[in-house]
Amino acid sequence: MRRDVFQAIADPVRRDIIKLLSAQALSVNEVAKKFEVSRPAISKHLKILKECGIIDIHQKGRERYCLIRPKSLIPAFLWIEQYQTLWEDKLDSFEVYLNQLQLQHKKRDKNE
Incomplete structure (x- = not known):
């Protein structure tokens, strides 16, 4: 199965x-200890992250270490960035609306 960064962050x-x-x-053990899900579930998540190119896993002695590959997150960042504005x-429009409601509420309270 072909995976991409969007599947990783989903x-x-x-x-x-x-x-x-x-x-x-x-x-891998240190990662697993941080979560309240099973060790096999964490291993599956790590496998998906590796398949998506988000992390690398390197063997050091008896331990397997997970390293982030930040450049692989760039496509997701660029896609999200286009919606920032x-x-x-x-959100600015919503803030204006809330401020107007507050003013109306204060005016109504003064008139009562």
Whole structure:
């Protein structure tokens, strides 16, 4: 099965693993200890992240270490970035609407 970066970030556990590994390389066991899901489930998530090119897994002695490949996240970043202005505009518009409601509420309270 061909996987891509969007499949990798589609799952919240995988997003949390990416966040963890962005701070430092960790062994598979260290990653698994950070979550309340089974070790096999974490291994499956790590396998998907590896297939998507988000992480590399290297053997060091008896441990397997997971390393983030940040450049592989660029396509997702660029796709999300194109919608940043749209969402900022929507949030600004919502803030204006809330401020108007507050003013109306205050005026109504003064008149009562």
